[in-house]
Amino acid sequence: MSRPKSTSRWSAASTALAGDDEVVAETFKVLVLGGSDVGKTSVVRYFTAGGNVPRLLPTVGMDFTDVVVTVSGTRVRLRVWDTAGQERFFTFTKQFFRGTQGIILMYDITSMASYQTLMKWLQTIHQMGMESVVTVMVGNKVDLEGKREVPLQTASKLASRKGFEYIETSAVSGKNVHTSFYKLAESLIFSRGIFLPGEEVEARMQGGLTSSRAENGTFKVEDRSKEERRRAAISNRKLRHDSERERSKGSSGGCCS
Template identity: 30%
Template sequence: MTSRVRAQSSLGLVRLGSFTPLITALPSGGFCGSFQLKFERLLFVTSAMAYKVDHEYDYLFKIVLIGDSGVGKSNILSRFTRNEFCLESKSTIGVEFATRTLQVEGKTVKAQIWDTAGQERYRAITSAYYRGAVGALLVYDITKKQSFENILRWLRELRDHADANIVLMLAGNKCDLKHLRAISESEAQALAEKEELSFLETSALDAHNIENAFQSILLDIYHIVSKKALAAQEAASLVPAQGTTIKVENNDSKRSACCGK
């Protein structure tokens, strides 16, 4: 996988406010979006944050981090985008996101990772947070059983608000604290299989599986987008060019004339 997904050094951290104009400028639509042939190139246009642009990157994919407060979402974000870890990390207030640019099977993909507080008082941001997401990492703390038990609630909320084709992964974070483990890996794997999720245990502290988790999600998203683009190209090739007349002969009339002789 690492040979197909390669990171570049384009990193950044942005607050929600500065991103709002970009959201409002995007066309409406679901994950599948709409396809247009323009300048002999296939452009993927969608509000799902999975679209092609020129110059800086080919695709922009929005991935959301979901889970209880304190499970380590912010440190997962900072570890993946800036290779940083903060021991005194405080609970996120509101929403923030960071970006990182990678190479996925020869295409430049900009991953936009969103992080929010996993607390009830921030439920008002739910719709805006999930809107346009094409990938999600559901995070629990392997030392806190309640955070694992709440995964089903987070999953229901995600499925209520996100697109049906969103790529999902379950992540058991803080796996470096094995001596404090409250959830076995097999128990989490069983839940993942039941809910049709991919699964990894991660550690933002020592970076274990952080790269693998996001690379796997991005690769799955890219494959979905590529299949949609290919299907659109094939469909477009079957549509007659404008101004072309296709004449269909009436075989019945010919047969009648022949029989009449």
């Protein structure tokens, strides 16, 4: 079945906390992957909280935020995991690939080194057998165009070869931040076959947003239960311990396959 031409619209709504009983068609686990300092946390926070965010310290471990989005009349929950980008955390991050349905693969357009790190993430995705996972490749910090080190054509060719959507974003100006997540949500919805029938989609689109407002989107940030937060904290402690153990093996001459 060929994918229909995209006619998506996002309904306007302000950010609001929502409970776990939010009615959605499906919940998708999404990992945000990329090297350190590429702006993963800033992009995620811009998407979930809106507006510019201050410079943040590097993420240690992993954390997630639930966001409800509506695409073409279909409401889904994106469980967005923000991951540590440092290479020493590659090992523990692999443990979280299980059940992943979507990936935001990010690099910094002003850093060729971050683009090379992206290649390592692609290798990890291949090793984990996750190449069929819906992926959007994001070149962040487009507000620093004058400092660009990674040519647009180079990145877009890679994305095309891999079958990824490619978008360039800025967590400073907000350019394409929402679009990157909505593109991912749209692809996930299509891949699962949960689009509404065309006639119903068109009916729900009547009086919808114009293209100039589509960047705002519809999303609700869900508050997690105490139990979910407790499990996440325990997992992070265990994963940090595993990471330290792997590094100790490496420094003592051991190796791992």
